[in-house]
Amino acid sequence: MTDVESSRRQSMVVGGVLELLAAVSLVEARRLYRLRTDFVAGAVVGDDTFPMIVGVALAVLGLYMLAWARLPALEVALPRGPIRARMLAGAGLLVAYAVLVPVLGYTAATAVASVALFGAMGGYRWPVALLLGAVTTGALYLLFRVWLLQPLPSGLLGA
Amino acid sequence: MDVLAHLASGFAAALTPTNLAMAFMGSLLGTLVGVLPGLGPTAAIAILFPFTTILTPVPAIIMLAGIYYGAMYGGSTTAILLNIPGEVASVPTCLDGYPMAQQGRGGVALGISAIGSFVAGTVGVIALTFFAPLLADQALRFGPPEYFGLMVLAFTVVVSLSGASLAKGMSMAMLGYLVSLVGMGPSTAEPRFTFGYDRLMGGIDLIALVVGLFAISEVFLGLEEARTAIAARITSVLPRWADLRQAWPAILRGTGIGFLLGLLPGCSPGVTVFLAYDVEKKLARDPERFGRGAIEGVASPESANNATSSAGFIPLLALGIPASAPLAILLGGLMVYGLQPGPLLFAKNPEFVWTVIASLYIGNVILLILNLPLVGIWVRLTRVPFGILGPVILLMSFVGAYSVRNSMFDVAVSLVCGLAGYVLRKGQWPLAPLLLAYILGPLLETNLLESLSMSGGSPLIFVQRWLSLSLILAAVALLLTSLVLVRYANRRLRETAAAEMSL
Numbered sequence: 001m002t003d004v005e006s007s008r009r010q011s012m013v014v015g016g017v018l019e020l021l022a023a024v025s026l027v028e029a030r031r032l033y034r035l036r037t038d039f040v041a042g043a044v045v046g047d048d049t050f051p052m053i054v055g056v057a058l059a060v061l062g063l064y065m066l067a068w069a070r071l072p073a074l075e076v077a078l079p080r081g082p083i084r085a086r087m088l089a090g091a092g093l094l095v096a097y098a099v100l101v102p103v104l105g106y107t108a109a110t111a112v113a114s115v116a117l118f119g120a121m122g123g124y125r126w127p128v129a130l131l132l133g134a135v136t137t138g139a140l141y142l143l144f145r146v147w148l149l150q151p152l153p154s155g156l157l158g159a
Numbered sequence: 160m161d162v163l164a165h166l167a168s169g170f171a172a173a174l175t176p177t178n179l180a181m182a183f184m185g186s187l188l189g190t191l192v193g194v195l196p197g198l199g200p201t202a203a204i205a206i207l208f209p210f211t212t213i214l215t216p217v218p219a220i221i222m223l224a225g226i227y228y229g230a231m232y233g234g235s236t237t238a239i240l241l242n243i244p245g246e247v248a249s250v251p252t253c254l255d256g257y258p259m260a261q262q263g264r265g266g267v268a269l270g271i272s273a274i275g276s277f278v279a280g281t282v283g284v285i286a287l288t289f290f291a292p293l294l295a296d297q298a299l300r301f302g303p304p305e306y307f308g309l310m311v312l313a314f315t316v317v318v319s320l321s322g323a324s325l326a327k328g329m330s331m332a333m334l335g336y337l338v339s340l341v342g343m344g345p346s347t348a349e350p351r352f353t354f355g356y357d358r359l360m361g362g363i364d365l366i367a368l369v370v371g372l373f374a375i376s377e378v379f380l381g382l383e384e385a386r387t388a389i390a391a392r393i394t395s396v397l398p399r400w401a402d403l404r405q406a407w408p409a410i411l412r413g414t415g416i417g418f419l420l421g422l423l424p425g426c427s428p429g430v431t432v433f434l435a436y437d438v439e440k441k442l443a444r445d446p447e448r449f450g451r452g453a454i455e456g457v458a459s460p461e462s463a464n465n466a467t468s469s470a471g472f473i474p475l476l477a478l479g480i481p482a483s484a485p486l487a488i489l490l491g492g493l494m495v496y497g498l499q500p501g502p503l504l505f506a507k508n509p510e511f512v513w514t515v516i517a518s519l520y521i522g523n524v525i526l527l528i529l530n531l532p533l534v535g536i537w538v539r540l541t542r543v544p545f546g547i548l549g550p551v552i553l554l555m556s557f558v559g560a561y562s563v564r565n566s567m568f569d570v571a572v573s574l575v576c577g578l579a580g581y582v583l584r585k586g587q588w589p590l591a592p593l594l595l596a597y598i599l600g601p602l603l604e605t606n607l608l609e610s611l612s613m614s615g616g617s618p619l620i621f622v623q624r625w626l627s628l629s630l631i632l633a634a635v636a637l638l639l640t641s642l643v644l645v646r647y648a649n650r651r652l653r654e655t656a657a658a659e660m661s662l
Contacts, residue, residue, distance in 0.1 A: 014330065021334070024352075025337060028351060035347070040347065043346070044616035045346075045607075045616060046608070047346045047349050049604075049608060050340065050603075051352075053607075054336045054340065057333055058337070061333060069326050072323050072324055072587070078585075079383050086382055087383075094375075094557070094577075095574065097557065098570050098571060113554070114550060117553060121382070121546075122545075122549060136550070140558070148213055
């Protein structure tokens with residue numbers, strides 16, 4: 001694909017997304033407008049005004065992208081091989097961490113997540129990851145629980 | 160005289176043990192995170208911001224300002240030693256700083272950078288002391304239409320934060336406005352853009368957004384890049400007399416350029432550093448030294464960077480206009496603490512303002528004292544492997560996003576924003592306009608609605624009042640100036656082969 005084609009395709013995709021967002025904003029503005037005219041007597045502006053302005057601005061911008069814009073041609077190199085695997089592992093572990101915290105509690109979940117992150121994302125061998133995870137969990141425990149007294153989820157295990 | 164009396168009371172408050180400790184800790188933590196490879200001031204503030212929320216407003220903002228200054232200095236360290244500019248404002252520093260480090264003069268480059276930053280930072284704060292109150296004195300003349308004009312003026316900053324493509328910057332700004340609309344409407348408290356999901360009624364939290372966009376995405380981008388420190392040891396950071404004599408005029412020129420342009424609300428350090436570097440190169444008798452380790456090539460942009468950053472506090476505190484992404488987060492921070500930067504801040508919260516201004520003087524001194532002797536530690540920190548750094552940042556970001564509202568929903572928002580931030584940054588979509596619009600959106604909306612209510616719906620109110628008309632005309636003038644300056648900075652970025660960075 002040439003630079004011009006790539007630039008046009010990018011502009012078309014972005015233009016489409018902007019038109020979609022504009023539609024969402026305008027539909028919401030219309031709903032709020034009806035509420036205002038039905039329930040607030042005499043108000044010339046209201047909660048619908050700004051969503052309407054943003055919606056119109058998005059629509060105009062989207063139209064410009066679809067019809068005229070030439071966004072700078074860009075070759076995005078997606079990660080491959082081991083780096084991609086480490087990134088996916090990191091992202092997956094973050095989601096798992098968010099699920100685990102309310103169940104296991106902050107400290108226990110952090111211990112599990114940190115070891116897994118050092119091993120799978122950091123690329124360390126598991127004994128090293130275990131050591132790093134223990135040190136990190138201890139440091140975060142001292143920082144947040146002991147020193148800053150942050151209220152963090154205790155979970156089912158109370159940890 | 161009034162200003163000096165206010166400043167004296169500010170110093171009295173800033174020198175209390177707690178506030179002094181916060182200034183010290185902020186500078187230390189800011190530098191510590193700022194020197195970590197690839198983490199610029201924006202990411203540093205994003206990561207550390209949540210930890211200030213346990214403090215009361217004054218020490219919290221003092222700490223945040225220290226983090227900001229510290230992170231700016233830390234960014235220079237990685238630019239000089241690793242050839243990695245955390246943000247675009249450090250790109251010119253790489254051009255001569257890294258060759259100096261390769262020649263075994265990394266310590267001198269760091270020393271000159273610290274001295275230049277100190278001089279420029281102090282000049283900027285002195286000007287803030289005397290200039291900002293003059294601007295703020297206009298406060299009584301400000302009604303909703305004038306505030307609306309001010310917000311329009313602030314919007315011109317989007318141009319200088321847009322990077323290579325204004326269309327991309329505008330798209331991101333509109334997205335930011337859209338995100339700012341989520342939650343309850345300002346007139347009737349009717350839920351908007353919540354789609355029946357109650358959790359969204361409180362809106363999208365600033366810290367969750369910032370942590371996701373700037374900190375989490377940074378980790379994933381960092382995984383892709385090989386970052387290695389130079390092997391050379393740093394022995395001394397004290398420049399020789401000959402170095403100082405050579406660098407001194409460049410420090411003064413960089414300070415002047417950075418400060419004067421920094422007063423323009425639409426001018427970020429990313430623009431002034433290139434201008435300062437180019438002026439130095441043009442004035443040099445032997446310009447071929449530049450790019451091969453010329454000390455003026457470090458002194459001038461570093462001074463310009465700090466002068467612009469300090470000057471940025473003037474429109475930030477006096478008008479509520481942030482000139483850069485880190486200042487936008489600081490603005491958000493002030494709002495989190497219930498303070499509204501702008502003309503009324505000086506009248507309503509004088510103790511707060513003057514304590515913060517005094518702490519900026521103190522922060523500059525702390526940084527100079529801290530950085531010269533501790534440079535060895537900072538250098539070692541640049542060698543921390545990303546395999547350790549990445550997980551630690553992610554774990555800290557997680558707590559940061561959770562801790563403001565004790566909400567797992569905010570954690571989920573930060574994860575989504577982290578993914579979005581990664582995708583957008585890969586596609587070179589600038590995040591700063593999104594952040595700016597997200598922060599300014601509610602202010603713009605409130606003042607727009609109040610103005611239109613006053614005028615019975617007529618938008619003519621904005622041009623019938625001379626101050627609001629002046630502000631709108633100033634916005635147009637700044638827009639044009641910014642377009643010229645940004646075009647210049649983008650051309651220079653392309654020339655330095657750093658086009659993947661954005662302003």
